[in-house]
Amino acid sequence: MTQAEALTIPAHIHGYPRIAFGGYVAGLLAAQSGADTVRVDFRRAVAVDSPILLSRTGDGRATLTGADDALLVEAAPATLTVHPRPAPSWSAAKSAVDLALAGERTVTDCYGCGLACAPGRGLLLFPSILPGTETMAAAWTPDAGLANDSGELPPEVVWSALDCPGGRAAFVFSHMASGAFTAALTATQLRPVYAGEDYISHAWILAREGRKHTVAVALSTAAGDLCALSEALWIEPRTP
Incomplete structure (x- = not known):
């Protein structure tokens, strides 16, 4: 069953002008996924201060769509293959x-x-x-x-x-x-x-x-x- 909610990224949460900060958008979707590791793919830019729809299913997937129903971002459970390096002091x-x-x-x-x-x-x-x-x-x-x-x-x-x-x-x-x-x-x-x-x-x-x-x-x-x-x-x- 798919659940959905409307939201708006506040105007101050941007990287490039008027474009929502990518990591922030990704974290919103990751929280809805529920998986330990999540991959988020950006299909189109997400504008700040504009209504978007966050949808999630029971299989750890989540999406953001625009007012025209265009797919903006999607998230799914994933595996992380990168090995961490020791932190500097x-x-x-x-x-x-x-x-x-x-x-x-x-x-x-x-x-x-x-x-x-x-x-x-x-x-x-x-x-x-x-x-x-x-x-x-x-x-x-x-x-x-x-x-x-x-x-x-x-x-x-x-x-x-x-x-x-x-x-x-x-x-x-x-x-x-x-x-x-x-x-x-x-x-x-x-x-x-x-x-x-x-x-x-x-x-x-x-x-x-x-x-x-x-x-x-x-x-x-x-x-x-x-x-x-x-x-x-x-x-x-x-x-x-």
């Missing part, structure tokens, strides 16, 4: 954030890495290069405004933290062209993530084939215990 991750904030930022309102986002209105997650490596990393302490009443981050916020750092890794290390987008995101969450606690994000390149870039992102506690892991496919536009 908290001090190294903090140094990466300092490096990120010292540079010029051309995008300031992205839900993931926008410096101008108010606390609780964006992740304020700022990954940068770990010197001497091909790894992007960031120290991150989620704001209470991102959490539910118990202080835990909901899946859409955790999956958001698994999105932007992978894109940054692809832009820097495999020279991904501007305008690239998340085409698929597969992830699993192994333990709860709480506001006010310290976490380490790190991302690395898995493969590149033409316009396609495959990346991995891990989210760990400050002590290095793995909380969540993802593999994402980013695709460059045919015309940058």
Whole structure:
């Protein structure tokens, strides 16, 4: 039996202008799937501040459709094949954030890495290069405004933290062209993530084939215990 509900992604939860943040959308569907590991495929862009329909079935599948019934995003149970890499130290991750904030930022309102986002209105997650490596990393302490009443981050916020750092890794290390987008995101969450606690994000390149870039992102506690892991496919536009 299929169940459905109408929803709207708030306007501030965007990456590219007026386009809903991919990790957030993916996390919404993953929560409806109920599977331990979920793959989310993006078929069309999801606009913010526009009505969409979330549908789910009893087999771990979920979809988002637009007002015209066009399929936008679909999710299904999956298997994650990427192997996690050890997290960098908290001090190294903090140094990466300092490096990120010292540079010029051309995008300031992205839900993931926008410096101008108010606390609780964006992740304020700022990954940068770990010197001497091909790894992007960031120290991150989620704001209470991102959490539910118990202080835990909901899946859409955790999956958001698994999105932007992978894109940054692809832009820097495999020279991904501007305008690239998340085409698929597969992830699993192994333990709860709480506001006010310290976490380490790190991302690395898995493969590149033409316009396609495959990346991995891990989210760990400050002590290095793995909380969540993802593999994402980013695709460059045919015309940058």
